Amino acid sequence: MFHPLRVRAIERITDDAVAVTFAVPAELRETFRHTPGQHLNVRYTVDGEEIRRSYSICAPAAEAPAEPVLRVGIRMVDGGAFSTYALKELAVGDEVQAMAPMGRFVLRPRPGLFAAVVGGSGITPVLSIAATLLSREPLARFCLIRSDRTAASTMFLDEVADLKDRYPDRFQLVTALSREEQSAGLPSGRLDRERLTGLLPALLPVADVDGWFLCGPFGLVRGAESALRALGVERTRIHQEIFHVDDGSAAPATARVASPSDSTLTATLHGRSGSWPVKDAESLLETVLRSRSDAPYACKGGVCGTCRAFLVSGEVRMDRNFALEPEETGAGFVLACQSHPLTPEVELDFDR
Ligand code: FES
Incomplete structure (x- = not known):
């Protein structure tokens, strides 16, 4: 079921991405209280055509009775009708329709060591997961391994830097840029299966990680999963969410089988x-x-x-x-x- 929400704020966070915050009316507070990692399905009509998209919530989860902060990250996708609209035309005060937060790529705060491998806008749900976990659970630690094309295209740089400042002993950040060298962090290049298989054991005690969160493009998520499996991590400890499927590189669709004609x-x-x-x-x-x-x-x-x-x-x-x-x-x-x-x-x- 969709509910009307008004845009409260729009912040440009990179050249091609914005963070949009929606105001939550008092009567919808419980409906829109999210579990860290969930996303929001929004519906909007552009040029007479109904568009639906899901966007992950980047804000930490607010505990009752505080007003939930519904802030989502939106990156421009080539040919993406809603992202183009959000970046170019959406304005404070506009109304969009949104469903209650949903999704099972979540982490409810608990003690332990958790880690994430994210690419591009895959940082969005993981930012909510890490920020909520570290603020609510003093016995939790989080290691974030993120991959982006360039520093300028990296979403939520300030928010991630803030986690590092606030939790220096419990938050570990490793960055890799695929298209430029950086003064600190990993040498440039993509984080693929081979690189991660060598890298992860050098960064953290892989076997002690209670939960892995993989989020981003299909190739990165599948490569990270494959690296973790090769390192002996049980599948039940690996959670994944794919943001973009490049049809050329994705696993092939199952072979077409004729459906009964009168089902x-x-x-x-x-x-x-x-x-x-x-x-x-x-x-x-x-x-x-x-x-x-x-x-x-x-x-x-x-x-x-x-x-x-x-x-x-x-x-x-x-x-x-x-x-x-x-x-x-x-x-x-x-x-x-x-x-x-x-x-x-x-x-x-x-x-x-
Ligand atoms: S509508 Fe997204 S998986 Fe079916």
Whole structure:
């Protein structure tokens, strides 16, 4: 369900990125209280076309009864309708529609050692995670390894520097720039699997890390995951969120299998059920959206996880999945925007 929020502040944080803060009315405070790492799905109409995007919340999580700070980082994406709009036209006082914060790439503050490998705008949710953790949990430590193209394109430089000043003994920062040399930090170059496999054990006791948070472009996240697995880290300690999937480099979509031509989808959404025929080649999300405009989605690309639904019966194939963990698919969850029926009858439950 969407709620109207007004833009309270817009700050330019790099040449191609802004931080946008939304005002939260008193009656929506609990609705918009986020767990560090979650994102906000926003909806806006540009030139008559409805645009939906998900943006991670960068602000630390506020504890009740304080007003939640809904500040998101938005980087200009080539051809990205909302990011272009946000950077060029969005103004203080404008209204956008937003869903309550969601997402499972989260860390609730607890004692321990945590680490993150992030690239580009992947810093956004991790900034909220690290800032909340360090301020609320005196027995927690955090190591941030970040990769950016250049210093000028690095988002939230000041906020990260502030963490270093505030928590010198508990916050470790390692930066790598892929396209320029820096006076401190790592030599320039990308953080790929080979480099991380050698680097991580030199930076911190890998086996003692209680949780790893990987966030950014597909190549960096998959490379970091592969390095950690090679270093013996259990998969259950690795949390990941992919921000951009470059279709040329991403894992191939599953081979296309013909769907039965007369499949019927039954779906439950917000307590109401309906059944509809699935049209040729459309995803199950599109089938639902034809009759139920309240079906949840943001990216329609298998990345954000907003369209997650429980497969009650029948079988589906997913074109691609960059959002659900193996435990979730194993438990029966699918991404509706990527799912196509393999059986004449399929039933989804969006409420679980
Ligand atoms: S809408 Fe983003 S994964 Fe389906």
